[in-house]
Amino acid sequence: MIRRLVPGAVLSALFVLAALVSYVWTPGDVTGVDIASKLQPPSPEHWLGTDHLGRDLLAMLMVGARTSIAVALVAVGIGMAAGVPLGLAAAAMRGTLLDEVIMRGNDLVFAFPSLVIAILITAIAGPGAVNAIVAIGIFNIPVFARLTRGAALALWERDFIMAARVAGKGAPRISAEHILPNVTNLLIVQGTIQFSLGILAEAALSYVGLGAQPPVPSWGRMLAEAQTLTAIAPHVALMPGLAIVLMVLGLNLLGDGLRDVLDPRLRDLRT
Amino acid sequence: MRSRILTPAFVLCALPAVAQETGLTLAIQLEPPHLDPTSAAAGAIDSVLYANVFEGLTRFASDGSIEPALAESWEVSEDGTTYTFALREGVTFHDGSAFDAEDVKFTLDRARGEDSTNAQKVLFEGIEEVAVVDPQTVEITLAEPDGALPFNLAWGDAVIVAPESAEDIKSAPVGTGPFVFDEWVQGDRIELARYGDYWGEAPALETATFRFISDPTAAFAAMMAGDIDVFSNFPAPENLPQFENDPRFQVIMGSSEGETILAMNNAEPPLDDVLVRQAIAHAIDREAIIDGAMYGIGTPIGTHFAPHHPDYVDLLGLSAHDQERARTLLAEAGLSEGLRLSLKLPPPPYARRGGEIVAAQLREIGIETEIVNLEWAQWLEEVFRGQDFDLTIVSHTEPMDIGIYARPDYYFQYASPAFQQIMATLKATTDPEERSELLAEAQTTIAEDYVNGYLFQLAWPTVAAAGIEGLWANQPTQANPLADVRWTE
Numbered sequence: 001m002i003r004r005l006v007p008g009a010v011l012s013a014l015f016v017l018a019a020l021v022s023y024v025w026t027p028g029d030v031t032g033v034d035i036a037s038k039l040q041p042p043s044p045e046h047w048l049g050t051d052h053l054g055r056d057l058l059a060m061l062m063v064g065a066r067t068s069i070a071v072a073l074v075a076v077g078i079g080m081a082a083g084v085p086l087g088l089a090a091a092a093m094r095g096t097l098l099d100e101v102i103m104r105g106n107d108l109v110f111a112f113p114s115l116v117i118a119i120l121i122t123a124i125a126g127p128g129a130v131n132a133i134v135a136i137g138i139f140n141i142p143v144f145a146r147l148t149r150g151a152a153l154a155l156w157e158r159d160f161i162m163a164a165r166v167a168g169k170g171a172p173r174i175s176a177e178h179i180l181p182n183v184t185n186l187l188i189v190q191g192t193i194q195f196s197l198g199i200l201a202e203a204a205l206s207y208v209g210l211g212a213q214p215p216v217p218s219w220g221r222m223l224a225e226a227q228t229l230t231a232i233a234p235h236v237a238l239m240p241g242l243a244i245v246l247m248v249l250g251l252n253l254l255g256d257g258l259r260d261v262l263d264p265r266l267r268d269l270r271t
Numbered sequence: 272m273r274s275r276i277l278t279p280a281f282v283l284c285a286l287p288a289v290a291q292e293t294g295l296t297l298a299i300q301l302e303p304p305h306l307d308p309t310s311a312a313a314g315a316i317d318s319v320l321y322a323n324v325f326e327g328l329t330r331f332a333s334d335g336s337i338e339p340a341l342a343e344s345w346e347v348s349e350d351g352t353t354y355t356f357a358l359r360e361g362v363t364f365h366d367g368s369a370f371d372a373e374d375v376k377f378t379l380d381r382a383r384g385e386d387s388t389n390a391q392k393v394l395f396e397g398i399e400e401v402a403v404v405d406p407q408t409v410e411i412t413l414a415e416p417d418g419a420l421p422f423n424l425a426w427g428d429a430v431i432v433a434p435e436s437a438e439d440i441k442s443a444p445v446g447t448g449p450f451v452f453d454e455w456v457q458g459d460r461i462e463l464a465r466y467g468d469y470w471g472e473a474p475a476l477e478t479a480t481f482r483f484i485s486d487p488t489a490a491f492a493a494m495m496a497g498d499i500d501v502f503s504n505f506p507a508p509e510n511l512p513q514f515e516n517d518p519r520f521q522v523i524m525g526s527s528e529g530e531t532i533l534a535m536n537n538a539e540p541p542l543d544d545v546l547v548r549q550a551i552a553h554a555i556d557r558e559a560i561i562d563g564a565m566y567g568i569g570t571p572i573g574t575h576f577a578p579h580h581p582d583y584v585d586l587l588g589l590s591a592h593d594q595e596r597a598r599t600l601l602a603e604a605g606l607s608e609g610l611r612l613s614l615k616l617p618p619p620p621y622a623r624r625g626g627e628i629v630a631a632q633l634r635e636i637g638i639e640t641e642i643v644n645l646e647w648a649q650w651l652e653e654v655f656r657g658q659d660f661d662l663t664i665v666s667h668t669e670p671m672d673i674g675i676y677a678r679p680d681y682y683f684q685y686a687s688p689a690f691q692q693i694m695a696t697l698k699a700t701t702d703p704e705e706r707s708e709l710l711a712e713a714q715t716t717i718a719e720d721y722v723n724g725y726l727f728q729l730a731w732p733t734v735a736a737a738g739i740e741g742l743w744a745n746q747p748t749q750a751n752p753l754a755d756v757r758w759t760e
Contacts, residue, residue, distance in 0.1 A: 033631035035563040052509070053563050053627060127644065214627050214642045225624075227488045228507040 005257025011250025015243075019065040028056025030063045031215045039233040049235045052225060057239050064217040064240065067129065068247070071211070072198030074133045076191050079140020084187065086141070087148025088179060092171040094153060103149065106142035114139035114197075115204055122210035129212040136201045140194050147190050151183045185262035189255055196251035203244050219244050292758045293477035295739070297501040297751060298493065300619075301647070302483035303461075305441035306452065308427040309382055312390035314668055314749035317427035318503065319461055319481045322752035324365075325430035325446035328356055328375065328409075329421045335579075335670070335747035337421050341370065341431055341447060342409075351416030351701050356409045362470045364433050365451045371406040377434045379411070391428040393674065397698070418701035422671070427748060449474045449754040459483075463753075475741075475757035487620065494520070494734055501735040501742060503751050506620065508566040514734045525744035526579050527731040529666035530572060531621055533629060533724030536661050538684035541606055548721040550600035551662075552590035554636045555629060561727050564624035569727035574714040575673050578728050579745075582710040586718040590725065597636040607637060612661035614640040617650040621729065622664040629664065629724075655682045666729045670748050673710070676717050685722045 027047065034054035042049045048057035090102040109117070118135035125131045152175070155161060164174050205211040206220030214221070219240045226237035303315040308325055322330055328342035339345075342356040362370040381387060383395035397420070400412040413420065423429065436445035444452045449471065450463035461481045465474055482499060484490045487507035493499050494514070504527075505511065514520040533555065535542045542548055557571040570578050573586035601607050612633075616626040623644060630640040640662065645653065654660045667675070677694040679686035693716060697709040718725070731746045741755035 031631060031634060033559070033563065033628050035559040035628070038563065053624070053631075209644055213644060214623075215630055228491060228509055231513060232509060 002257075004253045005261060008250050008253025008255070008257050011246055012254050015065050015247045015250065016069060018062045019069050022059070022062035022066055026056070026059035026062055028059040030055055030059050030217050039229065039236065041233070041235060048239050049233070051222065051236050052229060052233075057236065060217040060222060061219070061239060061243050064219045064222060065243070065247070067206075067212050067216060067218045068199050068202050071129060071133050071136065071202040072195050075136035075140055075198045075201075076194050078133070078137025079144050079194060080187065080191065082137075083141040083144025083146075084148045084180070087145040087150075088152055088175040090145065090149045091152030091156060091179070092175050094149075094156070102145065106145050109139060110142045110146075112139075115201060118201060118205055119208070119210060122205060127210040127213060129216065132202055132205045132211045135205070136198050140198070143190065143194060144187065147186060148183055151186050152179045155179050155182055189259040189262060192251055192255035192258060196248045196255065199244065199247055199251065293475070294479070295476050295501065295753065295756060295758075296480045296482060296499045297503060297753075298482045298484050298490065298499040299503050299751070300483070300485045300490075300506055302458065306444040306455070306461075307440045308430055309378075309432060310388040310390065310441070315483075317749045318751055319463075320444060320446070320448075320452075321427045321430070321748065321750035322448060322754065323450045323463060323479070324444050324448045324452050325427070325432070326448050327424050327426070327430045328358075329425040331425050331670075331747040331750070333743045333745050333747065335745065337425050340425075341375075342424075345421065351418070352413045354411045354413070354420055355404070356411070358407045358409065359470060360407060362447050363468050364436065364447055365445045365466055366433070366436055368433055368435055370431065370433070370447050372403040372409045373406075374431055374433050375409045376401045376403050377437070378429075378431045381432070381437065382429065389428055391426060391669075394423040394426055394428060415699045416701045417698060418703070418706065419698075425748070426670075427750070450479060453478075471754065474754045476753055479753050481751075485618065497736070500739060501733065501751075503731075503733050503742075504746075505732045505734045508568050508620070508730075508732065511566070511568070511732055511734070519737055521735050521737050521739075523733040523735065523742060523744045524568065525731040525733065525746060526570075526577070527666075527668060527729045527746040528577055528670040528672070528748065529668040529729030529731075529746075530575050530577065530672075531569070531625070531664065531666040531726045531729050532575065533726055534660075534663050534665060534683045535723055536658065536683060537686070537722060538658070539661070541604070541610065542612075542661060544604050545721055546600050546604035547606060547610075548723075549590075550597040550604065550636065551633065551638070552721045552724050553593045553597035553600065554632050554638070555590070555724050555726070556592040556632055557587075557726055558592075559632070560625050560628050563628045564621050565727070565730070568730040568732065569621075570730070571727050572725045574718040574725055575667070575676065575723070576710075576714050577670075580671075582707045582714075584711045584714045586715060589718045590721065594636055601636060601638070610638045612638060612640050613643060614662045614664075615643045615645055615650065615654050615660045616664055617645055617647055619666070621666060625664050625726065629662075658682050658684065664726070668729070668746070668749055673713055673717070676713075676722060683723060685717070685720070687716070687720060690716050690720075 037050055038052055038054040040046055040050040046056050051057055086102050090099045093099050117139050121135035122131045161178055164178055202211055203220035206218040207224045211220055212218040222240035229236050299318045301315040303319055304313050308316045308320055326340045329337050330340040332338050341359055343359045345354055345356045347354055364370060379401045382389045383398055397413045397417045398411055399414045402410045404410050432440060449466055449469045451466045453462040453464045455461045463479045465477050484493055490502060490506050491510050494502055511522050515522045535548055537543060561569045571587055572578055573589055576583050614626055614630060616622045626642055630642055633640055654663050674694055675681050676685050677691045693709055693713045700706050733742055738759050740759055741757055
């Protein structure tokens with residue numbers, strides 16, 4: 001369990017830290033252009049080298065982390081804020097028309113490949129970080145709604161819920177006071193996974209030009225712009241590529257580690 | 272032929288070599304929207320069809336000079352208002368019908384008619400009458416003397432079409448050129464085949480395939496893999512040294528008519544103020560843009576005119592890179608702080624990369640820009656037609672197009688009676704020296720009015736397999752004439 005949790009947490013924390021530090025300090029200007037020093041390999045002056053417009057790659061990656069994390073975080077937030085109440089409501093009203101409407105609605109969203117929806121939304125509403133957030137957020141909703149409903153359904157059969165009902169609590173109150181606290185662990189684990197998927201989705205959208213617009217640095221766009229340079233200056237493509245890989249790897253390890261720690265069934269297995 | 276049939280093994284090894292000698296696959300960046308050069312501004316149409324499928328009375332040579340095409344020769348009347356064209360004999364359209372004076376009259380009347388959809392109607396504006404003297408002679412009467420008529424008739428918009436086939440020309444083009452349109456697989460390729468009854472020298476190529484690749488990475492891969500033989504205007508200048516260093520390829524660096532400009536919305540505040548436009552012009556560092564966006568290929572320009580043209584005036588000094596001056600000008604305009612402008616960019620690297628550099632340069636003098644990346648269709652809709660923009664970067668690839676500054680409704684909306692007067696005078700002037708002076712005056716006027724930021728003349732790099740010769744190096748008009756193209760190896 002520590003085997004995954006610690007490296008995952010360290011990697012994730014590293015990127016979050018880099019993003020936070022970028023608010024007060026970066027090793028170079030990410031909006032200034034210095035053509036004379038373009039495509040420099042890593043050096044003491046530019047630790048990771050410079051890109052095709054002479055900007056410091058480390059600085060770009062740090063600010064890019066900010067973009068990625070912000071987009072993924074808010075998108076997961078949207079997914080949770082809308083998906084969890086929907087899932088709770090569907091579970092509380094299980095078997096009714098409301099349950100059907102919510103879950104079939106979710107199926108409908110789920111049936112579309114997530115990235116296609118995202119491209120559709122940004123194509124209609126125009127490219128930009130905000131629209132990318134909305135797009136990624138929307139396809140997060142059914143994930144959380146399903147997860148919440150599934151877990152909640154099992155809880156509704158438990159004795160302590162029966163006790164709460166006997167005590168006169170209504171469905172909304174039971175959902176909020178008894179069901180929700182018992183699915184929180186699951187949501188945290190799923191949230192971490194969705195967060196890493198959000199990072200990937202943001203990178204993919206920026207890669208095709210639908211994410212954050214220049215001059216705001218974004219890992220996906222850095223990768224796209226470096227494509228024709230792979231033979232001349234491979235580090236320009238390698239750095240954002242590695243950043244995406246490491247961040248997603250870190251979040252996945254963290255998610256797995258958290259699941260090991262938080263999932264009561266797995267915890268029981270070990271003891 | 273017989274030996275091929277008899278020995279299959281020979282066929283197998285001989286066929287690729289044979290195919291290589293008479294077939295050519297040429298890639299360009301954009302696919303034409305349709306195949307009628309006389310009814311759309313899209314340069315991609317000419318890139319495929321000009322001088323291949325369609326020909327005009329005159330045509331551009333690679334160096335930009337005008338040579339006879341379907342007109343063998345022409346004479347100008349003393350007063351300069353009547354042109355008599357002697358047409359070439361023995362010319363047939365690809366459907367077999369003969370080419371004669373009636374076709375010329377039909378073409379020009381169609382192009383200048385009221386319901387004409389020609390994108391360059393202005394080329395035909397001066398024509399008063401087109402008269403058929405006999406099947407081989409056409410007389411064009413002008414309202415006023417216009418020395419530019421043979422030049423105007425060389426444009427892709429003035430190619431000769433036949434009344435029998437003009438209707439379906441958008442999907443089934445029928446011309447008089449050395450190649451016949453064969454097939455168009457939309458989204459993929461257009462195929463041409465040699466026209467057996469061509470009036471001129473038969474081309475060396477039997478077939479030619481045009482493919483459309485705008486993605487720089489895909490272009491690089493397709494070229495390296497040998498899927499395409501020639502790439503006209505290779506989209507990734509950073510990859511050119513790799514081709515230069517590879518014996519399998521040749522890089523032909525030509526010039527184009529593409530004045531690349533930072534266009535400004537002259538009609539809307541704050542860019543309706545010449546001080547602000549001048550400040551922006553001084554904020555721009557052309558060398559950095561050419562280096563950063565184009566990897567050094569391109570010639571700086573100080574006005575909207577091709578530097579390889581004999582009448583070009585070097586006006587770079589008027590908008591030299593000078594941040595101090597730019598800040599002073601902004602302050603004079605009362606806008607030293609908080610100016611925010613939109614910068615809408617079409618897909619080519621000169622615009623996308625150039626845009627980021629321009630944005631950084633403008634930030635240096637205190638102007639913030641909001642970059643919006645657009646696809647071509649959106650750009651045409653929003654910027655070109657909708658005129659909803661502050662700044663944009665685009666390359667104007669039409670030859671001698673300084674006349675667009677005389678059109679106040681053109682997207683950058685420069686309305687200067689003085690400039691319009693110069694162009695009107697130019698139109699009526701045939702004396703070459705006077706014309707040169709007027710053109711110089713025109714260039715100076717738009718430079719001094721800082722209508723747009725003049726960045727650089729787009730270079731035209733062609734990457735080709737070694738052993739291909741006869742390709743156009745320069746682009747006096749957007750075209751890839753294949754009549755003289757051949758494999759030497």
